[in-house]
Amino acid sequence: MQRHCRHVYRQNRGWHVAIRRKGRLRWRYFRDDAHAGRNRALLCALAWRDAQLRRLPPATLIRTRYGPNTTGVVGVQLARDRTRGGRIAPRYRASWYELDGRLRMRSFSVGKYGMTRAKAMAVEVRRQVVQRLLKERKWLTVTAGADALAIRARRSSRGR
Numbered sequence: 001m002q003r004h005c006r007h008v009y010r011q012n013r014g015w016h017v018a019i020r021r022k023g024r025l026r027w028r029y030f031r032d033d034a035h036a037g038r039n040r041a042l043l044c045a046l047a048w049r050d051a052q053l054r055r056l057p058p059a060t061l062i063r064t065r066y067g068p069n070t071t072g073v074v075g076v077q078l079a080r081d082r083t084r085g086g087r088i089a090p091r092y093r094a095s096w097y098e099l100d101g102r103l104r105m106r107s108f109s110v111g112k113y114g115m116t117r118a119k120a121m122a123v124e125v126r127r128q129v130v131q132r133l134l135k136e137r138k139w140l141t142v143t144a145g146a147d148a149l150a151i152r153a154r155r156s157s158r159g160r
C-alpha cells in the first residue's frame with residue numbers, strides 16, 4: 001500500500017507519505033516551510049516515495065486475511081442473495097482481483113450443488129486463480145502471514 005496526502009493544520013502544512021510492506025509502515029512528513037513551498041515539498045515527497053519503492057519489494061496482490069470471513073478460506077464467502085421472488089438463495093462465491101485491477105467473481109448455488117460441494121467448488125476455483133496469478137506475476141512474493149492457498153501454490157511451483 002502506498003499513499004500520499006496533503007495535511008493542512010493551523011501551524012503545519014505539508015505532505016504525508018506512507019508505504020506499507022510486509023506489515024511494516026514506513027512514513028515521512030514533508031513540511032512546506034522546510035522545503036521552500038508547497039510544490040517543492042511535494043516534489044521531495046514524491047522523490048522519497050519513488051526511492052522507497054525502488055528499494056522495497058513489490059506489494060503483494062493476495063489478501064492475507066479478512067476478519068468477517070467465516071469459511072476459513074480467503075476469497076471465498078457464503079453469500080445470501082435475494083431472488084426476484086423474494087426468497088433467499090445462498091451461494092458460495094469465490095472472488096479475486098485480476099492483474100489489471102478488475103474484481104472477478106464466480107459463485108456456486110447451494111440449492112443446486114449442496115452446501116459441501118458448492119463450497120469445495122468455490123475453494124477449487126479460488127486455488128486455481130491464485131496459482132494462475134502467481135505464474136503470471138513471477139516476482140510476486142508471499143509474506144509469512146499470507147493465505148495457505150498462495151503459500152501452497154508458491155511452494156509447489158518451486159518443486160518442494
